[in-house]
Amino acid sequence: MIGAASESANYDMFRAKRINFDQQESMPLNLGSAQDQLATSHGNAWTINSFFSRVNYAFNNKYLLEATLRADGSSRFDPDSRWGYFPGANATWRLAEEAFIKKLNFFDDLKLRASYGEMGNQSGIGPYDYIELVSLYAGYYPFGNGQRGQLATQSNLVSKSRTWETIISKNIGMDFSMLRDRLYGSLDYFWKNNNNMLIPIAYPSALGIEAPTTNSGKLAVQGWELNIGWRDQVGDLSYSVRANISDAKNKVTQRIGNNLIELGNNATPAGYPLNSYFGYVFDGIIQNEQELADYRARFPNEGMIQTQVGIGDAKYKDLDGDGRLSELGNGSPGSGDLIYLGDTNPRYNFGINLFASYKGFDFTAFIQGIGRRTMILEGEASMPFYYPWFQSAQYWYGKTWTPERTDAQYPAITLTDKRYYNYNPSTNTTHRVGYARLKNLQIGYTFPKKLTQRIKLEKLRIYFSGEDLFEIHNTPGGWDPEDRGNIEGGGSYTSYPFARNYSLGLNLIF
Numbered sequence: 001m002i003g004a005a006s007e008s009a010n011y012d013m014f015r016a017k018r019i020n021f022d023q024q025e026s027m028p029l030n031l032g033s034a035q036d037q038l039a040t041s042h043g044n045a046w047t048i049n050s051f052f053s054r055v056n057y058a059f060n061n062k063y064l065l066e067a068t069l070r071a072d073g074s075s076r077f078d079p080d081s082r083w084g085y086f087p088g089a090n091a092t093w094r095l096a097e098e099a100f101i102k103k104l105n106f107f108d109d110l111k112l113r114a115s116y117g118e119m120g121n122q123s124g125i126g127p128y129d130y131i132e133l134v135s136l137y138a139g140y141y142p143f144g145n146g147q148r149g150q151l152a153t154q155s156n157l158v159s160k161s162r163t164w165e166t167i168i169s170k171n172i173g174m175d176f177s178m179l180r181d182r183l184y185g186s187l188d189y190f191w192k193n194n195n196n197m198l199i200p201i202a203y204p205s206a207l208g209i210e211a212p213t214t215n216s217g218k219l220a221v222q223g224w225e226l227n228i229g230w231r232d233q234v235g236d237l238s239y240s241v242r243a244n245i246s247d248a249k250n251k252v253t254q255r256i257g258n259n260l261i262e263l264g265n266n267a268t269p270a271g272y273p274l275n276s277y278f279g280y281v282f283d284g285i286i287q288n289e290q291e292l293a294d295y296r297a298r299f300p301n302e303g304m305i306q307t308q309v310g311i312g313d314a315k316y317k318d319l320d321g322d323g324r325l326s327e328l329g330n331g332s333p334g335s336g337d338l339i340y341l342g343d344t345n346p347r348y349n350f351g352i353n354l355f356a357s358y359k360g361f362d363f364t365a366f367i368q369g370i371g372r373r374t375m376i377l378e379g380e381a382s383m384p385f386y387y388p389w390f391q392s393a394q395y396w397y398g399k400t401w402t403p404e405r406t407d408a409q410y411p412a413i414t415l416t417d418k419r420y421y422n423y424n425p426s427t428n429t430t431h432r433v434g435y436a437r438l439k440n441l442q443i444g445y446t447f448p449k450k451l452t453q454r455i456k457l458e459k460l461r462i463y464f465s466g467e468d469l470f471e472i473h474n475t476p477g478g479w480d481p482e483d484r485g486n487i488e489g490g491g492s493y494t495s496y497p498f499a500r501n502y503s504l505g506l507n508l509i510f
Contacts (some may be wrong), residue, residue: 002051002052002169004050005049005052005242006047006049006050007047007048007050008045008046008048009045009046010043011045012042012043013042014391015040016040017039018031018033018037019033019035019036020032024138030157044127045075046074046080047074047392048073049072050072051070052068052070052071053068053069060077061094061097062094063091063092064093064094065091066091067087068088068089068117069086071083071084071085071086072120072164076126076130077122077130077163078161078162080160081160081161081162082163084120084163086117086120086445087117090162090228091113091114091115092111092113093111093113095111095112106178107385108177108181109175109176110176110177110183111174112173113171113172113174114173115169115170115171118169119167119169120167121194123198124198124213125162129158130162130500132154132157132158133155134154134155135153135155136150136152137150137151137152137154139343156212157212158212163196163197165197166194166195167192167194168192168194169190170191170192171188172189173186173187173188173189174186178316182230183228184228185226185227186232187224187225190221190223190248191220193218193219193220194217194218196215196218197214197216197252198213198215199213199214199255199267201257201258202257202258202479203258203261203418214468216255216256216257217252217255217256218253218254218255219251219252219253219274221248221249222249223249224246224247225245227242227243229243238358239355240354244348245348247347247348247371249273249345250273250345250478251271252269252273252274255268255269256448261336261338262328263280263424263425263506264278264376264425265277266278272343274344274345275345276340276342276343277343277376277425278338278340278425279338279339279376279424279425280337280356280424280427281316281317281337281427282315282318285314285411286310286311286312286313286314286315287311288311289316292311295309295315296309298323299318299323299324301323302324304421308421309418312403313411313414313418314421314422314428316424318337319337319339320335320336325337326338339427341374341425342373346371347370347372347373348371349370349371350371350436351366351368352366352367352368360446360448361443361444361445362442362444363440364440365442367436367437367471368436369434369435370434371434372433373433374409374432375433375476376429376430376431377431379478383396383420384396384410384413385413385415390492393477395476396477400412406416408496410422410423411423431475433473433475435471435472436472437470437473438471439467440467441466441469442466444464445462446460456510457510458509460509462506462507463506463507464504464505465499465503465504465505466502469500480498
């Protein structure tokens with residue numbers, strides 16, 4: 001098979017303005033006042049052209065081979081770097097057709113699979129990122145003698161060599177069924193490598209302009225997935241249960257340029273997973289003047305600790321011994337005071353599908369969840385009274401230090417800037433969360449045909465349906481455990497309110 005595809009888009013916008021028309025019956029622009037007139041326009045266009053091919057081969061209904069080749073060209077890249085070529089191949093061995101498997105009389109189906117494939121990605125690339133652009137501003141800069149000059153700035157730096165990300169995927173797996181196809185399932189193990197990941201590189205601030213993302217990173221992913229199911233019929237009762245669980249770990253294996261670790265979420269830290277959290281090691285809460293004096297002695301070079309931190313405030317460990325709370329290390333022991341707290345990537349994703357039917361009654365349910373992930377409350381939710389005029393979330397009540405509650409988990413409430421110090425990302429503000437949620441439930445009844453035909457209906461079914469009906473979770477403060485937040489961590493006030501949905505329905509077929 002050979003094919004081709006083309007996708008393109010073109011957007012144009014024009015806007016013009018004049019004011020102070022002397023009448024409103026007919027208002028062509030040229031009749032308006034030239035004072036404060038405005039004319040502006042912008043637009044963009046992009047195209048992706050693709051060519052693809054596929055070859056299949058089967059021998060003796062046991063050995064199956066498939067090979068693919070794809071070429072993609074994008075107008076978003078420099079003309080010399082627009083095309084990417086992405087091959088793929090997979091092989092299947094149908095073991096169930098082999099005589100030595102048939103003799104076992106155990107498997108109804110059994111096959112082994114292996115695959116290799118490459119895929120291109122251009123996400124996040126603008127239509128003209130490879131062209132140096134100049135931005136003109138509507139305002140003017142005054143010069144001598146009443147002259148005005150229009151402002152213009154260079155709006156971007158470009159990378160002529162930037163091209164497609166190439167994601168290499170490898171997979172081995174097996175499919176099976178047995179016991180007259182009642183028990184069935186599959187198992188897969190996979191590897192993914194992105195050897196030219198598009199990431200930003202940090203340059204000195206003296207550069208004065210944002211640098212482009214370049215193919216400067218490497219990402220490795222590996223994981224597995226298990227699916228298993230059971231289906232059967234006993235008299236008038238039909239039922240099935242299907243479950244799946246998967247896990248994957250990723251790691252940024254290389255990152256050209258600045259690899260310094262920052263406090264909080266780091267998108268692409270070298271040697272760690274994507275979207276990793278780094279923070280301080282929490283060392284308790286200052287309880288008295290002696291502890292305050294000892295803590296200040298450990299940080300002689302830290303201004304806030306010397307001048308603002310007091311009794312009831314947080315203590316952190318000085319891991320590198322420089323007398324400061326040092327953010328910019330590389331994440332290794334002895335480099336800065338930050339440690340790896342976890343990442344936002346969910347682990348052990350699972351799902352369960354249930355089905356049953358009996359004499360017109362039917363039941364379906366879907367449960368979904370994750371085993372664990374790291375969550376740090378964000379933004380306005382990260383501390384009590386993030387803004388003095390905000391009402392604190394109920395989660396914080398009874399958990400902050402007071403002279404009468406010295407064993408509290410969190411530091412004392414304050415409205416000064418040191419509240420950001422007290423609630424820095426740390427081992428004290430990190431949560432390991434997991435959940436299981438009933439995503440969908442439906443119960444219905446279909447009336448017998450002998451009854452519906454009397455009222456000239458082919459089918460009549462009533463049902464109840466619900467979505468997100470309940471969950472089991474350990475998320476702090478009642479935040480939605482599925483919420484990934486603004487930086488993929490979750491626990492943000494800005495999230496859309498969570499809702500449960502209930503419905504009653506009637507299906508009629510005439």
